[in-house]
Amino acid sequence: MSVQRVETVVIVGVGLIGGSFALAAKRAGRVGRVIGVGRSEKNLRRALELGVIDEASQDVAAACSAADLVLVATPVGQMARVFDAIAPVLPAHAIVTDAGSTKGDVVALMRAHLPSHLARCVPAHPIAGSDLSGAAAAQYGLYENRKVVITPLVETAPDAAELVAELWRACGANVHQMGPDEHDAVFATVSHLPHLLAFAYVGMVADKPDAVRCFDFAATGFRDFTRIAGSHPEMWRDISLANRDALLAELARYRANLDALTRLVEAGAADELNDFFEHAREARVAWHQRFLRNS
Amino acid sequence: MSVQRVETVVIVGVGLIGGSFALAAKRAGRVGRVIGVGRSEKNLRRALELGVIDEASQDVAAACSAADLVLVATPVGQMARVFDAIAPVLPAHAIVTDAGSTKGDVVALMRAHLPSHLARCVPAHPIAGSDLSGAAAAQYGLYENRKVVITPLVETAPDAAELVAELWRACGANVHQMGPDEHDAVFATVSHLPHLLAFAYVGMVADKPDAVRCFDFAATGFRDFTRIAGSHPEMWRDISLANRDALLAELARYRANLDALTRLVEAGAADELNDFFEHAREARVAWHQRFLRNS
Structure with a gap:
């Protein structure tokens, strides 16, 4: 075989x-x-x-x-x-x-x-x-x-x-x-959601009255964060339709976390902002080390 | 001189x-x-x-x-x-x-x-x-x-x-x-907002009960989208506090666009989803071509 x-x-x-x-x-x-x-x-x-x-x-x-x-x-x-x-x-x-x-x-x-x-x-x-x-x-x-x-x-x-x-x-x-439902839930989290977040971000910037000036000063962080917003629209339309329920759950979860972060910014809560960023940073660093080891 | x-x-x-x-x-x-x-x-x-x-x-x-x-x-x-x-x-x-x-x-x-x-x-x-x-x-x-x-x-x-x-x-x-206010508005859009979006995303994934399994299947799109979530927490705490007003305006603007996208997913609005993604993709592709020319 x-x-x-x-x-x-x-x-x-x-x-x-x-x-x-x-x-x-x-x-x-x-x-x-x-x-x-x-x-x-x-x-x-x-x-x-x-x-x-x-x-x-x-x-x-x-x-x-x-x-x-x-x-x-x-x-x-x-x-x-x-x-x-x-x-x-x-x-x-x-x-x-x-x-x-x-x-x-x-x-x-x-x-x-x-x-x-x-x-x-x-x-x-x-x-x-x-x-x-x-x-x-x-x-x-x-x-x-x-x-x-x-x-x-x-x-x-x-x-x-x-x-x-x-x-x-x-x-x-x-x-x-794996089972198809488990697959779709995992990829809603690690792939489909970030694509939608990136599309929404670039679209928002493009619609600003000062978009040209903003784009002029966008640098490498912007470049990497938005790379996936250059992906195929038809493919992402289909994914959004096909994995609608799992994606909506992830969008709601993300929005709740973004709202929590927004409240910390509003309140000027220095220590909590530091903890919020540190928590994410630790997870990203640990993930990246594992990713480099396995690729 | x-x-x-x-x-x-x-x-x-x-x-x-x-x-x-x-x-x-x-x-x-x-x-x-x-x-x-x-x-x-x-x-x-x-x-x-x-x-x-x-x-x-x-x-x-x-x-x-x-x-x-x-x-x-x-x-x-x-x-x-x-x-x-x-x-x-x-x-x-x-x-x-x-x-x-x-x-x-x-x-x-x-x-x-x-x-x-x-x-x-x-x-x-x-x-x-x-x-x-x-x-x-x-x-x-x-x-x-x-x-x-x-x-x-x-x-x-x-x-x-x-x-x-x-x-x-x-x-x-x-x-x-440029003037300091103009500077802070432009960078709230092209730098500070995406950092907060990335921190919120990675923190959300890390808090999921199935975080380990999710991280296992995260690939290059995830890697690039989240790179800036590895940034220095203290620095981003200070930026969030210092540029609070411009950042809150950008967070509100982003949330409105993400809500609009979420409604399209809920409605299963195929054509509008395609247009939404295409609009962002065109802006990203145009930006990236300019960025490559200038760097």
Whole structure:
């Protein structure tokens, strides 16, 4: 199993995530040919030029009719349409996996749109976000030492889950398994909430009457804090819709803490402000040391 | 004037900011000897070992009695004590400047504690924040292409303001001039607010019952968004107190925008969410292109 090779892989959505998977899996010798499917002819042409894919197609059904594995790496909002299109033509043995940032909704979509294929469905989330997008952003090594979370269905056949896990390991990733709800709660906290906080911040600055002057004096702290506000709007729209409940809980929790901090500023409460900042700083420093050790 | 050399410079607070100024100004040949003053004997010893300072002192008055220029690079909360200590001993020609992140309060402190010395007072803010601190963090080149904002008093003698500007230019910085209130409003927006937002976010995550599991799956987006939450608590306590009014206005403005975004998530308003994210993304991308061109 550990040296199994997948002959025909179809990547639906040849961007940073799907393209980097194709590059890494091909270099590891785990994949025969890669067919890239996408809406943008220009992006597919670029992917061919860069050697990210071997063939290009704008017809997802035709491409998937010969697939051994389909990786749906589109925004989650497009997945229903993709699953519907491929359901009638998918070979019985073909594995369907994805790279969505939310998992509860992908599980629901697979149940709704691929009901007779669930044994071969392996929902997955490679954690390698970036503000870059498109095939030109695809890169070798993107998944080195990154985490991939797999959330199999109860119907998923163990060999299908294991093959997907193996492919990701071949790309350099560490594979973890959890339930879709647990996944979505954890990522609402550590990824979805900060993205929304950063979007709200940059939008607020941009709307100020003195925005130009403000931006002029923004420096490296601003740069790092706002990097994720350069992310793909459509993707974050879909994540916000898909993980709505967990995200609203996190937004409420954040707002309560920001309100508490605002009250300390209002009151000019020096010691409490110091404690508030020290508490956060200690947690950040401890986290970062662990992060550096593990990456 | 442009090749003027300052014989004796006293740096009060030999950390990243003061230490890097000493290194750069000495390398540019603009400074004779540098006396470092600080609370921590260990930090001063390290500064001597690293060649950041030429002499060390824990007696700020004694050190400043022979100064041609004093750079107060302590947290703003310590400046009243420093100004009081040096007021009786400062040579009449000695320039007093600072590196505080807020300027309205420093202007007020200079007026209150150095009333007979205002012609030689030059409030300044080098914009080179970092989550690093201590003399060991001092580095050559920290100010290359960075901005320094000078907010002279009406009493400040032009030659004093020009000398401070010249020294910063010799360190590689671009010098700007504005009023203290304008300075504090701009930096409340682009620096102070995001620091508080990041502290509030990390504190919130750290307080969650599943914090350990959440931190385990935090990745590069989290890393960059939270970097500034590793900053110096005392410094940010002082900034929060000093720039309270402008900061409260920004907190209210941010909260209004976050509330608007929260309502879009609640309503599942797909198009409006897309527009909200797209608006922020466009502003971030445009800002970043300008930032890269200028740095």
